[in-house]
Amino acid sequence: MDQAQTKLELFYTQLVTFVTVYGGRVLLAILTLIVGLWVIGWIIRLLSSTMTKRHVDRDVQPFLISLVNGLLRVLLLLSIASTLGVQTTSFVAIIGAAGLAVGLALQGSLANFAGGVLILIFKPFRVGDLVTAQGFTGNVEAIRIFDTTLVTLDNKTIILPNGPLSTSSIVNISTKGVIRVDQVYGVGSQNDIDATKASIIHVVDACPYALKDREHDVLIAKLNPNSRDYDVRVWTKSDTYWETYYYMLENIARQFAKDGIEAPKPKMFITNED
Known part of the structure; x- marks a missing residue:
């Protein structure tokens, strides 16, 4: 009976000592946890609201919010551990070493992750x-x-x-919504310049994808010994670039054949050496 009472008194003494020494720290740690979680929640809500107002892509918002939330919670846990008297230096060293190891092992993936975040943010x-x-x-x-x-x-x-x-x-190619289709057509120098331009302009005017409120260009780009190169620049919508490109190729060929615009004819120069 006396032995049991002695053990009870010893336990009571140890409990009082623990509460006296650590009670304040435990209460402060609990208070830090409660306040810290509230502050983290407030920061996350503020971050989410700010990203929404600034029209940050919805695909990247969850990643950024999760990343910030995780970092803040780690800092909160380290703060609580320090409040309880736990030496956090070793924890920081372990976390740093683990982060370095993971970073080296996954540096390619981390670079792709960072690149994806940049692309989603800056678009x-x-x-x-x-x-x-x-x-x-x-x-x-x-x-x-x-x-x-x-x-x-x-x-x-x-x-x-x-x-x-x-x-x-x-x-x-799609950013501006409007794009210019540039092509070069070579014809023989025996063809009349005005007739060649009229033939090309006829196709440009008939192109259903060419924008009517833009000025299209038909210009002589180069004079060769037996041919001329014409720059043809047609404005169209970005999503009809290739339709315009192939329409012009096919119909220029048809119109040249119809109007008698001939291709360059090779010339041979023969010199007599006596």
Whole structure:
């Protein structure tokens, strides 16, 4: 009986000592947790509202919010551990070493992730745009966080990693909504200049894709020994670029044949050496 009472008194003494020494820290840690979670929630709501007002792409918002939320929670846990008297230096070192190891192992994926975030934020192109990138030309089918998918004109699917894509040159054909189709036609120098221009202009005026409120150009670009090169510049909508391109090729050929505009004729120069 005396032994049990002694153990009870010892437990009571240890409990009082623990509450006296650590009670304040525990209460402060709990208070820090409650206030910290509220502050994190407020920051996340503010960040979400700001991104919505600034029209940040909805595809990238969840990634940024999750990233910021995770970092803030890690900082909160370190703060609570420090409040309880736990040495956080070793935790920071472990987290730093783990982060370095993961970063080295996944540096390609992280570069693609960062590139995807940049593309989604700054929008050098959108889904549906016709672009030329990394040596490929096609319509953007999807923009994901690690890669972008193009569908080429011959219906091939090209998957481009976002890391190199975000740091290389991109030609966005669809950005302005209007684009100029530039072509060069060579005809024989025996053809009348005005007749040749009239033949080309007739095709341009008849093109259903050519914009009527734009001035199209038919210019002599180069004079060759037996031919002339004509620059033909036709304005059209971005989404009808290729329709205009092939319409002009086919119908210029038809109109030249109809109007008797001949192709360059090769000439041979013979010299007599006595």
